[in-house]
Amino acid sequence: MADEALFQFLHNELIQYVYKSSEQGEMENARCITKLENMGFRVGQGLIERFTKDTARFKDELDVMKFICKDFWTSVFKKQIDNLRTNHQGIYVLQDNKFRLLSQLSAGKQYLEHAPKYLAFTCGLVRGGLANLGVKSIVTAEVSVMPACKFQVMIQKV
């Protein structure tokens, strides 16, 4: 519980800080999102190296995705992804019904517009984790009712 809080508070500070630099006219919203996504990417790269140090080699792409949904997600967010779907053509949808970084926000509709900044870091986290497992991807996120959240992973075939 304490660890969760540490990550959450630090994550909030990060968002605030990135957006504050932006207020000084330096960056607009899209660039802030990109910055956060990039930070997530590098953290994801680092984490996955630690997490997979002692795991067996992955069978295939789906096996990698399952690892992200279970082990990776549990380490970072203290719960698993609730639902994983795929079209078997390189698109995966990871649904988290109570996404931790949104669960502190009011679920009211009026805060929906603020959701993207709370998701950017995590999109990067997933992309970075996958990248270091040799899976190139584009990760986007979508919220319709907080704190539920869907991450869409589009695998980029090389």
Next chain:
Amino acid sequence: MADEALFQFLHNELIQYVYKSSEQGEMENARCITKLENMGFRVGQGLIERFTKDTARFKDELDVMKFICKDFWTSVFKKQIDNLRTNHQGIYVLQDNKFRLLSQLSAGKQYLEHAPKYLAFTCGLVRGGLANLGVKSIVTAEVSVMPACKFQVMIQKV
């Protein structure tokens, strides 16, 4: 182990980001340190509220400091402070012989000059935690041989 890594990586990103904004001529070193210290302050404030939710009331200042050295430090850094000293006049020195945020850096003398940026957040963390327990303080840090580190807490009498 995974949780540790998450905090550590995120903390590194934070430092990098703050210093990168500075490269753009926006801030010099001292301001970066202050920014990091302030972020630590707010995170410390938040954390201590969670941590002390179910603890008994503290007897005195020393009791508060012991809590910081044991429970608080363990939650954040996965180990206790190794040595706590005081002059009984409002100055406390907390020594960590293997400070986690420095332990990934090379212990060589040439990196000593980079130590302050890895300590600023933690100084703020302690100051914020104490502040929310009603103890106003100034916290500074000092490294002579990495990864050992001393935090000096000067209580500000109101």
